[in-house]
Amino acid sequence: MPFQELLDQVGGLGKFQILQMVLIVPFLVMTACQMFLENFTTVIPGHRCWVHTLDNDTVSDNDSGILSPETLLRIFIPLDSDLRPEKCHRFIHPQWQLLHLNGSVTNMTEPDKETCLDGWVYDQSSFPSTIVTEWDLVCNYQSQKSVVQSLFMAGMLVGGLIGGHLSDRFGRKLILRWCLLQLTIVGTSAAFVSNFHIYCLLRFLSGCSSIIILANDGMLITEWIRPPSRVMVITVISCAFSVGHILLGGLAFVFREWRTLQLVVSVPFLVFFFSSRWLVESARWLIINNKPEEGLEALRKVAYTNGMQNAGDALTMENHMGRRTTQTLFMFLVGLSVLVNTFVPQEMQTLRVALASVGISCAAASVTSFGVHMLELIPTVLRARAFGLETVASRCGATLAPLLMMLMEYLSILPWIIYGVSPIIAGLAVLILPETRNLPLLDTLHDVKNNKEFSRKVNEINSFVKVTKF
Known part of the structure; x- marks a missing residue:
């Protein structure tokens, strides 16, 4: 049996x-x-170089009533392009003259800096x-x-x-x-x-x-x-x-x-x-x-x-549309949302967030549909190995995705076009696979050989039922 x-x-x-x-x-x-x-x-919390005068507990406050910690920080830590304390450098010597500058001086020689040789001080407010x-x-x-x-x-x-x-x-x-x-x-x-x-x-x-x-x-x-x-x-x-x-x-x-x-x-x-x-x-x-x-x-x-x-x-959209059609539909919507979002101006944040939400939702749905389809395509004797290979493929994709961002050096929207087109192509490729809706799970390689004929008979029965109901 x-x-x-x-x-x-x-x-x-x-x-x-x-x-x-x-x-x-x-x-x-x-x-x-x-x-x-x-x-x-x-x-990575906010951080700056450790400074002996500021951060050594054994050192006195150095007349802290006269110079606030923010003032002392300006003396020992240079500012970055956003006028914030640099995270990775400090002045080799205290720059007391900076206290007397009300604005930027273009002809001033840049003070010598060094890396954080004594470690860092971290912002611990969040973590x-x-x-x-x-x-x-x-x-x-x-x-x-x-x-x-x-x-x-x-x-x-x-x-x-x-x-x-x-x-x-x-x-x-x-x-x-x-x-x-x-x-x-x-x-x-x-x-x-x-x-x-x-x-x-x-x-x-x-x-x-x-x-x-x-x-x-x-x-x-x-x-x-x-x-x-x-x-x-x-x-x-x-x-x-x-x-x-x-x-x-x-x-x-x-x-x-x-x-x-x-x-x-x-x-x-x-x-x-x-x-x-x-x-x-x-x-x-x-x-x-x-x-x-x-x-x-x-x-x-x-x-x-x-x-x-x-x-x-259990009736779902999947027991109505089939595995292949569902995957193709959702993957097409994922790609479409990425492509449309690529050309939406940054100022239209509400629309961008809405499109991103649609894309993520469809991506989750396509993953679920893929799990069902893969489970039904692979026989029990090979199912765990197949899941292992699927993991390898997904990890390769996760590794490759960030690397595509380097293509922005040639064209800023090129990575996003690839992200959008790829799921559409993959969704179309799913149509090549056999449909498995309403079919029992395969157990042996012999079942795989018989699956095509069995699938054809099930489809004929489903078609007959639909015609009868109509």
């Missing part, structure tokens, strides 16, 4: 699937916090500490800040490749639990390290774990879902990811010290590790990996939990 028929008998969207999602959704929310943690832990203030990642060392973010993304790339293979080989649940434990250890350890290079290594390992958690969470949910309900479930997964973004902002507002925030978003994974023991391994994976008894036991557990009741159908 095909697995789809077994799933229909035990319940394709019932109490079991809901409980499975309740367990997994928190994993997704907190993993999103881990992925975007550097948005807050690597904030008491970040990894930037911890390891002085500013001025000549500012590029090292990007290293942390790049290493996390590199970890996701490596984890996508390795994790996909391991998940197809050893199972979704086992690898998921291992990564939950690994993320607990490396994430918590990162909150206590005092060495920048060790911190970078731990964030790399966090990236490896995070992407595997995301992929296996998705598979442990969707491989238990009937086709009519799959779109709704994947939409919930996407919403959980967005909730993680919102939650991270709230946590960063409450816990503004970077070590505390790092700890807060890492410790919950220990709870997730213990709660994951109640997850049920994918029966699809068990059956096709010659573990029919374990697969049957999992199906019995699902049938018992669901009370053998069938779930109702």
